Amino acid sequence: MTLPGAPGAHAAATDDATGDISISEIVVTAQKREQKLIDVPIAVTAIGEEELASRGATAIEDLQYSVPGMSITQFSPGQQRIQLRGISVFGGLPTVGIYLDELALNTEMNQLGQDVRLLDMQRIEVLRGPGGTLYGQGAMGGTVRYITNPVDLNAIGGSANGEVGFVDGGATDWKLEGAANVPLVTDKVGVRLAGAYQNFGGWVDNPVLGDKNVNDGHALTLRGKVRFNLSDAFDVTLMAQHQELKLGAMNLADDDGNVGDRLPTPNRSRVTLLNALATYDFGEITLLSSTGHIKRKDRQVSDMSNVFLPVFETPAPFGMGFPPGTFESVGLTNAFENEIFMQEVRLTGTSDLFGWTIGGFFRDSDTSVVTDAIVTPDILPPSFDLYSARGTYPENSRSWAIFGEAYYKVTPELTATVGGRYFEDRRVQNIQSALLGSVSRDRDRDTFHSFSPRFNLSWQPTDQVNIYTNVAKGFRSGGFNRTSAGLGIVEVPPSFKPETLWSYEVGGKYQSIDRAFSAEVAVYRNEWKDVQSLVFAPGSPVQFTVNGAKLAGWGVEGAVHYAPVPALVLSLTASWNGMEYRSTTDEHVRGDPADYVPEFTGSASAEYRFEAGSIPGYFRVDYQYSDSFQVFVRTAQIVPAKSEKQHVLNARLGFEGNRWNAAIFARNILNKDSELYPAFGSLFYPARLQPRVIGLSLGFRY
Template identity: 25%
Template structure:
C-alpha cells in the first residue's frame, strides 16, 4: 500500500504538471474574457468575485447552464472538479465532494437560495442517499464550494457546499422567456420540455414578481419484459417557482421564494447485464414519486455596521417508492436462515402435534420438531416462501424542515471584515415500510394486501449553532481569517415493528425511542496573499462535521444504538491566477483530508438489517485544476481536472463491528480521476443573427464496489468518456438549436450493485440522445 501511495502521489504531480503545461501553450488571447473568474458569488455570505474568494469554488452562470443544456445538477456534475453524483435507482442520487461519502447524514450542504435541503432519513438513517433534483430553468448561477464549509454552513457541509441561486424578481423591467424541446433516445423513448418565465414590476423599483413554470419528460430506455414494462425509467417533472421582490426603502429588501415540484419516475433505471442490454429482471413494478414544497423569506437590511440578514426557510419533501425484494428474499429463503422463526410462530399451529408455537432447536430448522423432520420443516418453509413471490416493499417517506438564520456581514471593503450569526433547525421525518406479496406478470401489489412485515421509523432532530468568521488585513496584500462555529444537536429516533418478517428476521416490537445528542466546535483558519490583482495564494485549515444519531435496529447490542458525529480536518493550498488582461483564468489547489470516527453502514449480526456505526478513519489527498479563457474572438474554452487518492488509515473494527475495510483499502464509489473540457464558439451570420456551437467532454475514472479487493462482490466500473454537442442560430429574441448528448453512445456504468446470491445490477447513462430546442425572449 505504501508503494501504491507513492505511485498515486507521482500521478497527481504528473497530472498537475501536464495540466499546467497544456494551459501554458494557450495562444495570445483576444477581447472577450472568460466569465468563470469574473462571476460575483456570495459563498462567504457577502459578494466577492470568484478570483477574490480564498477557497476552491466553481461558479457557473445561468447563461453557461443554458448553453450546456443543463436541466439538473447531474448535467453539470462532471464539469466541476471533485463533484460526484452516485445515481442508484428511481432518481435517487448521493452527492459528494472530494470523496467524502458514506451513509448517514449529508456530507454536502445542498442549498436552494438560503434553504438547505436534506432528504428523508429512511429506515437506515441515511438522508444523504437522496439529493434534491430541482429543475435549473431560470437560474442566476450555480456555486460549488469544495472542502468543508463547517463555519458558515454548518453540519452537512463537511465535504463542501452546493448552492443554486435562482433569478430574483427584477424591480425595474418586464421580462419573459420561453423554450421548448423535443428529443429521442436511441433504443428508447422520446422526451420533451416546455418552460416559461415572466417578470412583472408591480410597483416599479419597489415590488415585482417573477413566475417560472416547467414540464419536462426524459425518455426511458430500460425494459422489464417479465412485467410488461418498456422504457420504464422515464421521468416526468412538473413544477413552478414564484419569486417576489420587495424594496420599501433603499436599505431594505425582502425576497420571497416559493417552489412546487412533482417528479414521477416510471420504474427502475437498474438493469442486469446477465438478462440483456438495458433489460431488467425485476418482477415488481417499481415506480417512484418525488414531491417538494419549498418556501423561504430572505430579508436584508443595510446598516452602518454591515448587512443584517434574516433567512427563514421551510420545506416538505415527500417520496413514495417501491422496490423489488424478490431475488434477495429468494436467496435468504433458500438458505433457510429464518425457517426456525417461521416454524416457531406462523407455522406452529399447523404442526401435526397441534401445539401452537412449538419451537425448533435451530433457526434454520436443522433438527426435528413437533414430529417433523428437518427436511419436512424446510420444505414447509420454502413452499410458503415461494407462494409469496414476487415480493416488494412500498416505502412512503417524508421530511419536513424549518430553518432560521440570522447574521451580520460587513461589506468587505475595510481592513476588518466579519460575518456573525446564529442558526436554528427543526427537522422531522418518517418512513413507513410495507413488505408485500406481488402479482406475477404485473409486479403490482396483491389485493387485498398480503403484509409480510411492516414497520415505521420517525426522526426528530433539533440543531442550534452560533458562528463567526473574522478577516483582518494588516497590509494591503495579506489577509488572515479565523472562524469558529459552536453547534448543539439532539436527535430522537422512534419506531415500531408491526409484525413478523420471515425473510429478514423482524419480530414485533412496540414503539421505542432512542436518543442522541452532542455539542462541539468547528474551526477554520485561512491566510490569503494577493500581491497583484491577478494573483492569489491561499492556505486553509478547516474542520467539518456531521451529526451523529441513533439506530432503531433489531439484533444490535445496546452499545450500538447511538453513533457519534464524525469529523475531519482539511489542509489546503491554492493558487488563483489571471493572465493577459484577465482573459485567461487558471486556478489550482492541492489538499489533504484526515477523516476520523467515520459513520459507516454495517449489517446486524442477526437479521438482514443495516445500521450506522462509527468505524474506521480515512485520508484523502488530491489536486484540482480549472482553466477558462478566449484564445480568439468568439471562442471560449474551459477545462477541469481532479485526481484523488481516498484510502482507509484504520481498520474498520470497533467493539460491536468487524467490517471489511482494512488500512490502505480504497474508498468505494469514488472516481480516482475526473476531467472535463468545453469549447464554445460564436460568430456573426448577418447583422441580426449569429451562430453558436458548443462541445463538452467529460471523463470519469475507475470506481469500486467493495473496499477489499479479495471480496467476492468486488467490482470495478467507471473509466468512461462522454461527449455532448450543441449548435444553433440566435438573435436577441429567438434561438433554434440542435443537440446531441452522449455522442459516442457510450454505455457508461455510473452505479453498480453486487449482492450475494443475486444477479449484478447496474445503472448507466442514457444512450445517444438527439433533440431540438427553441427559445424566445420578450
C-alpha cells in the same frame, strides 16, 4: 457563456456586431458577502446562466466532472448523492451542503438529495472543502449553492423554451419551461414566476411484465417570488416552490437494457418549500433573516422477490415450506416524509481593513416512514406481518448553531480570516418494525455537538493573483442503529458517534488583465476520523453503522480557461483524489480507497462563436471523464463492486437572434452504455448512463 471554476470564472456575452466573446467579471457570495471570484480565498467553481444554456444543462449531474473534485452517484432523479474531494461513505447524513438561495435543502438521508432542476438560475456556486463555519454540519466536503434569478423591480421580461430529444433505443425526452418578471409598482414591488415540465424518455424494458421504457417519467417545477423594496435600506423577498417527480422505475438495467422485476417499481416525490428573505442595510452593516419551511414526501416501490421467495419456499424449519411457484412476487412500499423548519439570522459588516459576519441558525426536522410488504397472491395469514415499519426515519433532529467569521487586512496584500461555529444537534429515534411476524420497537435519543473553526491567509500581490492557505474542520452528527434488527441473535450497537474531518489546503488563482486567460490549482489533505461505516454481522443480512477506521489522503485540483482569439474559449479541468483507509477494521482494511470516489476526473470543452450571414451562432463541444469507483463492505462482499469508467461527449450547435435562439444537440455522442453505479446490496441491477440523445431546442425572450 460563463467560464466555470477558475478564478475569474467569467460571465461572457456575445458582441452582436462582431460575434466575439466579451468577458466580464462574475461576482459570487460564497463567503456570504459579495466578492469577485478572484478575491475569494477558497476553491470555488461558478457556472453562470449563459453557460448553463449553452451546455443545455438541466441538472447538476450534467456538469459534475467539469467541477474539479465533484462526482455524483445517482440511480435516477431524486436519488442523488453528491461527493466533493473524496468525502463519501455509504450511509449517514449528507456530506455536502445543498442550498437554494439562502435555504438549506439537505434532508436526513445521504442518498435522497433533492432533484433540483436548473430553472431560471442566475448561477451555481460550488465551494470545495469544508464549510462548517458558515454552512453547518452538512458541508464536510463542500457546498453547492443554486442561485435563482432575482426579481427585477424596473423591467418587464420573460422567456419561453422548448426542447425535444430522441433517446437511442428508447422513448422521447422533451421539456417546456418559461419565466416572467413583472414590476407591479416600479422600484417598489415586483413578481417573478418560473415553471418547467420535463418528460424523461425511458430506455429500460421489463420483459417479465411485457413493459417497454419502464424508467420513463416527468418532473414538474413551479416557482414564484415576490419582492418588496420597502425603503432604500429594507428589502423582502418571498419565495414558494413546488416540485413533483414521478418515475416508472429507476435507471437500473442489465447489459441488454432489461430488468426482471416481477412487479412495477414506481418512484414518486413531492417537495414544497417556502422562504422569506429579508435584508436591512444599515450602511457598513447588513442584517439578513432567512425563514424557511420544506415539506417533502417520497414513495418508492421495490421488488424484493429475490430476498423473500427463498424464505417462503425453503422447507421448515429454515423456511416456511410453501411449494415453489405459490407466490408470484414480493415487494416493499416505502413512504417517507420529512418536514423541516429553519431560521437563520446574521449580521455582516465590511470596511476597507476589517470585515465580519456573525449569526445564529435553528433547524427542526421531523421524519417518518411507513413501510409495508406487497405479497402476490396475498394468501399469508392476516395476522402474519411479513415486514413493516412505522416511525422516524432515520431520526428527528432539532439543532442550533452560532457562528462567526472575521477578516483583517494585515497589509494591503495580506488578509487573515478566522471563524468558528458551535453546533448542537438533539436527535430522537422512535420506530416500530416487524419481520416475519416478530414485532419490535427501537427508541433512543442523544445530543451531539461540535465546534468547527476555520483559518485562512490570502496574499494578493496584484489584482490578478491570489495565493491562499486554508485550514477547516467538518463535522457530522452521530445517530442510532435499530438494535431489534439483530433478532436477539446478533448484538447491534445502539448508536454511533459523530465524526470529524480536518482539511489542509494551499491554492492559487491567476487571471490575465483582459481575463482571456485564467487558471487555478489547489493541493489539499483530508484527515477524517471516527468514520461512520456500514457493517454486516458475519453470516447474516443484519447491517448497522459503526465508527470505523480513519480515512485520509492528498488531493490535487486544477482548471485552465483560455481565449486564444476573441471568438474561441477553451477550458480544461482535472482532479486527482487519494483518499483511502489508513487503518484496518472489520469493514475496511488499510489501503482501501474511499467508497464511491473516483481517483481521477476531468473535462475539456471548446466554444466557438461565428456569424452565419447576419445571424450569430456558436458551436460547443464538451467531454467529461471519470475513473471507476468501488464500494467494498468487507463484512458483506468477497470482492468490491465497481462502476465503469465514464466517457461522455456532448455537442451543441446554436443560433441566436435578438428575441430567439435555436440549437441542435447530441448528448452521449459515443453512445456509451456504462455502469454509473454498481449492483450492490438491495440493487440487483447497476444504474446505467442514458443512451445517445439527439434533439433540438427553441427559445424566445422578451
